[in-house]
Structures are given as C-alpha cells and as structure tokens.
Amino acid sequence: MRVEDLPEAKRPRVQTDNDCTGNLAIDTDDAKQEKISSPQVLLVDKYRPTKLSQVIGNAAKVTVIKEWLSNWRALAEGKQQSSKRRAKAILISGPPGVGKTTVARLVCYEFGYNLFEVNASDARNKTNSLVAEGLKNSLMNLVKEMVTNSAITVSETRKKMALIMDEVDGMSSGDRGGVSELIGIIKATKIPIICICNDKYAPKLKSLLTHCEECAFQRPMRPQLVKYITEIACKESIQITPEQVSELLETCEKDVRLTLNQLQLLAMKIKSHGLSSRTIKDTKGSPFINVERLFDHGNTSTLLVKERQAFADVDLMTLFIQENYLNMRPAIAANDHDRMRLIAAAACRISEADVMSKAVYVEQKWAMFPMAATLGTILPAAAVSGKREQLSAIPGDRNFHRFPALLGKSSTRTKVNRLCQELTCHYTCGKPCAASGKQLRLECFPLIRARSLREMMFTGKGGREQEGVESVVSFMIEYNLNREDWDTLHDLTLLHGKGPMFQSVASVLCSKVKSTFTRTLNRSARF
Numbered sequence: 001m002r003v004e005d006l007p008e009a010k011r012p013r014v015q016t017d018n019d020c021t022g023n024l025a026i027d028t029d030d031a032k033q034e035k036i037s038s039p040q041v042l043l044v045d046k047y048r049p050t051k052l053s054q055v056i057g058n059a060a061k062v063t064v065i066k067e068w069l070s071n072w073r074a075l076a077e078g079k080q081q082s083s084k085r086r087a088k089a090i091l092i093s094g095p096p097g098v099g100k101t102t103v104a105r106l107v108c109y110e111f112g113y114n115l116f117e118v119n120a121s122d123a124r125n126k127t128n129s130l131v132a133e134g135l136k137n138s139l140m141n142l143v144k145e146m147v148t149n150s151a152i153t154v155s156e157t158r159k160k161m162a163l164i165m166d167e168v169d170g171m172s173s174g175d176r177g178g179v180s181e182l183i184g185i186i187k188a189t190k191i192p193i194i195c196i197c198n199d200k201y202a203p204k205l206k207s208l209l210t211h212c213e214e215c216a217f218q219r220p221m222r223p224q225l226v227k228y229i230t231e232i233a234c235k236e237s238i239q240i241t242p243e244q245v246s247e248l249l250e251t252c253e254k255d256v257r258l259t260l261n262q263l264q265l266l267a268m269k270i271k272s273h274g275l276s277s278r279t280i281k282d283t284k285g286s287p288f289i290n291v292e293r294l295f296d297h298g299n300t301s302t303l304l305v306k307e308r309q310a311f312a313d314v315d316l317m318t319l320f321i322q323e324n325y326l327n328m329r330p331a332i333a334a335n336d337h338d339r340m341r342l343i344a345a346a347a348c349r350i351s352e353a354d355v356m357s358k359a360v361y362v363e364q365k366w367a368m369f370p371m372a373a374t375l376g377t378i379l380p381a382a383a384v385s386g387k388r389e390q391l392s393a394i395p396g397d398r399n400f401h402r403f404p405a406l407l408g409k410s411s412t413r414t415k416v417n418r419l420c421q422e423l424t425c426h427y428t429c430g431k432p433c434a435a436s437g438k439q440l441r442l443e444c445f446p447l448i449r450a451r452s453l454r455e456m457m458f459t460g461k462g463g464r465e466q467e468g469v470e471s472v473v474s475f476m477i478e479y480n481l482n483r484e485d486w487d488t489l490h491d492l493t494l495l496h497g498k499g500p501m502f503q504s505v506a507s508v509l510c511s512k513v514k515s516t517f518t519r520t521l522n523r524s525a526r527f
C-alpha cells in the first residue's frame with residue numbers, strides 16, 4: 001500500500017530527531033497509538049488535533065496558510081496570476097501553545113505533503129559551542145540539500161515534501177548566520193517552507209520578514225477554551241468547575257499546551273491530596289501584562305492569583321504601579337473629585353509601602369515583606385482600577401502602561417555622577433581646591449561655562465575667533481581639562497531656559513570656532 005492511500009491519521013510523520021543529528025525518524029501512528037494507550041500518556045498528545053476542524057481558534061489564519069500552500073506550486077513555477085506578491089515561505093508567529101506547529105502539520109497533510117521538520121533552536125544551549133556550530137552546520141547542510149535536491153522535491157511520482165522550520169526565533173545569537181542561512185534556503189527552495197516563531201518582531205528576524213508571507217496566530221477566545229478544556233476534563237473524569245478552568249486558563253495565559261499539562265498535574269494531585277487551588281501554576285507573564293491585569297477593573301481574581309501577578313517581580317511591579325497610577329481613570333469614580341480621592345488613597349498605600357520596604361530592606365524585617373508588597377502593588381492598583389488615559393497630549397502617542405522612568409533616570413544619574421567625578425578630579429589636580437565635587441558642580445562649573453562661552457561667542461565675528469579660543473584653551477590647560485571634560489562640563493551645566501546661555505554648545509558656536517578650538521586644544525594638550 002502506498003503512503004498516499006493511507007487515511008490521514010495513519011500517515012507517517014517524518015521529522016528530524018531532537019538530538020539534532022539530522023537523522024530522519026519515522027513516527028508512525030501505530031507507534032503513537034501504543035504510546036497513548038499507556039497510562040503515562042500526556043493529555044496534549046492524547047488530544048492533539050488530528051483534523052483542522054478540531055483546532056480551537058485562528059480559523060482565518062488557517063485559511064491564509066491553506067491559500068498560500070495551495071498556490072505554492074504555481075508561485076514556484078512562475079505561473080502566479082494574482083497581482084499580490086507571494087513569498088516562497090510563510091512565517092507563522094504567535095504565543096506558545098496556541099497550535100502553530102499542529103496547524104502547520106495538519107495543513108501540510110491536508111494538501112498531501114510529507115513533512116521534513118526541523119527545530120531551528122535545537123543547536124542552542126550546547127555547552128561546547130564548537131560542537132553546536134558543527135551540528136548546526138550539518139543540520140543546515142542537510143536542510144539545504146533537502147529543499148533544493150530536485151530528485152527529492154519535484155519528482156511527480158514521489159510524495160510532495162514540505163519543510164517546517166520550528167522556533168526560528170530560538171536560533172541563538174551564537175549561530176548568527178542562522179537567519180541569513182535560512183533566507184538563502186528560502187530563495188533556493190523547491191519545496192514550501194513554513195517557519196514558526198513566537199515573536200516576529202524579534203530583531204534577528206527582521207530580515208526574514210521580507211522573504212516570508214506573514215501569519216500571526218492569536219490566543220483563542222476564552223469561552224471556546226473553557227468549553228474545550230471542560231470537555232476534556234469531563235472525558236478524563238477530572239472534577240473541576242468551569243470557574244477553576246477559567247482561573248487555570250488565566251494563570252496559563254491561554255496557552256493550551258500548558259493548560260492541558262496543568263490539568264493533568266491537577267488530576268494527579270486531586271487523586272493523591274484532593275483539589276487545592278495552590279496547585280495552579282505560578283503566573284509569570286511580562287510585567288507589562290501583569291500591570292495591566294492589576295489595573296483591570298474586570299479582574300475579579302482572588303487575592304492569591306493577584307499576589308502571583310504582583311509578586312512575580314515585586315520591586316519592578318511596585319515601580320510600574322507608581323509610574324502609571326496617575327494615568328488611571330478609576331471605574332468607580334463618578335466625577336473628578338472621586339477620582340482625586342481614589343488617586344490620593346493609592347498614593348497613601350504607595351507611601352506606606354515605601355516606609356515598610358525600608359523596614360524590610362534596611363532593618364531586615366522580612367516578616368513585613370508580603371504586607372509591603374501588597375501595599376505597593378495590589379492595593380493602589382485596586383483603588384484606581386479602570387481605564388488608562390493619556391495625560392500628555394502628544395498626537396499619535398500609544399496608550400499603554402509605561403516602563404518605570406525611575407530606572408532610566410537612575411542610570412543617567414550614575415553616569416552623570418561618574419562624569420562629574422572625573423571632571424572634579426582633573427580640575428582639582430590642576431589647581432588644588434577645597435571645594436567638594438558637588439560645590440564645584442553647583443557653583444564653579446556654571447561660571448566656567450558662562451565665561452568660556454561668552455568669550456568664544458563674541459570673538460567668533462570678523463575672523464577674530466583665535467583670540468577668545470586661545471584664552472579659553474590656556475584656562476583649560478591651567479586647570480588640567482581636556483576636550484572630553486569640556487563636553488562634560490557643558491552637558492552637566494546645561495539648564496532649561498531661553499537665550500544663548502541655555503543652548504547646547506553645538507548650537508551656539510559656529511563650526512569655524514569649534515574646529516579652531518579643537519585644533520588649538522589638541523596642539524597644546526599635555527596629556
């Protein structure tokens with residue numbers, strides 16, 4: 001019997017081994033059936049969709065892939081009629097566990113393709129990078145041969161082949177050539193290539209985007225998922241209420257694979273200890289997602305779940321709340337007075353959290369930590385929960401929770417302090433003085449700036465730029481200051497205001513004066 005004659009569920013799946021040696025492994029469905037009947041079988045394998053109609057959500061995206069694949073041959077042979085430019089590869093992107101790999105396989109099966117499946121991130125995290133490099137190259141060579149060898153690919157009598165490159169964003173930075181290699185393969189390919197990634201905006205995939213059709217998967221809708229998971233729980237005789245399913249989905253961020261795994265874990269725990277909500281997975285998620293959840297007025301999760309959202313990274317979440325709470329329009333505020341009252345309440349919680357954090361970190365009173373964390377995150381967020389609004393009226397500015405500016409500012413402060421120290425050190429080496437760095441910065445440096453700028457500004461006229469420049473240069477040499485110190489001095493003392501004294505040096509001095517200054521200083525520099 002030929003492979004083509006087998007029913008869909010019985011077709012062999014050709015894929016590379018996970019050890020990334022490039023050997024092909026044939027995974028027949030008989031073997032799969034054997035695996036499933038064992039008691040250890042995973043729910044994700046047992047309930048892996050075998051038809052596209054069983055896949056939850058993303059129906060429109062499935063159609064896009066189908067359309068692309070059905071037009072593929074015409075495109076490769078240059079018979080494409082449509083005015084729309086089509087690519088020889090498609091890039092499926094989306095969060096983990098929403099069915100990207102499953103859909104890619106099923107669409108290929110539906111169109112009668114045999115699969116060559118490569119997990120692009122296989123060569124990653126090997127302890128010996130040379131080994132990884134070698135493996136990667138042999139794998140890539142194999143893939144190249146696979147997609148360009150006409151004996152394998154375009155023979156009418158043989159089964160059609162397609163390549164799935166899974167997790168292309170997992171190509172580690174070690175294999176830099178990875179993506180460009182892949183682009184080369186796409187250009188030369190004689191078979192359809194389906195690339196799969198989580199984040200299509202990853203910088204390293206930027207060049208890949210222009211060579212692929214795009215198809216972005218989204219997380220399926222909650223009601224569909226609740227129904228699907230409840231049905232599976234019912235079939236498996238796992239006693240779980242729809243509310244618990246909903247909570248499970250939330251903590252798993254609607255990742256179907258993770259939800260099924262957690263459900264299985266839950267079932268095992270129910271068997272041994274009885275159901276406990278603590279068995280539900282810790283929430284990770286990015287701080288942006290967690291802050292959105294905490295500010296969401298519709299978030300009716302229990303305190304336990306909110307704690308997980310807030311405590312994933314308490315220090316950062318506290319800063320996130322502080323950065324964004326003023327932008328919230330609380331859902332329960334009927335008017336602006338109410339709004340102010342609620343914002344004030346949130347501010348009180350934040351300041352109490354601040355006092356408590358000091359006790360925790362300075363006096364090492366760790367018993368107070370949970371309280372400090374709750375006061376700094378969950379309570380202020382709950383007080384102002386509602387919709388975020390944009391207070392600064394910059395047109396086109398997107399309305400999303402901002403990253404704590406404090407972190408950026410503190411890094412700027414560290415840099416400024418370092419530069420100021422250097423400047424002070426040079427200055428006091430040139431002329432011993434009793435003033436501290438702070439005094440110099442506040443009192444002395446602004447004067448130097450004003451004087452030197454004034455001299456150079458007024459001498460720049462009528463070909464007399466040398467005069468002012470020379471006096472400034474001799475002053476700098478006397479005080480042991482170099483060209484970088486000059487830039488630092490002007491950056492540190494620049495104030496906001498109107499007039500030439502408040503503008504940066506670059507905009508005040510003409511280029512002729514600046515180049516004369518640099519030349520003269522370099523010529524007379526002693527260091």
Ligand SMILES: Nc1ncnc2c1ncn2[C@@H]1O[C@H](COP(=O)(O)OP(=O)(O)O)[C@@H](O)[C@H]1O
Nearest residue numbers: 044048055056096097098099100101102256257
């Ligand atoms: N949309 C979905 N519908 C039904 N099951 C799904 C869906 N998404 C994921 N699953 C389950 O999760 C498992 C892993 O899915 P997979 O396609 O590998 O996810 P991805 O490639 O997006 O990370 C599947 O075997 C299936 O059991």
Ligand SMILES: [Mg+2]
Nearest residue numbers: 100101166196
């Ligand atoms: Mg996958």
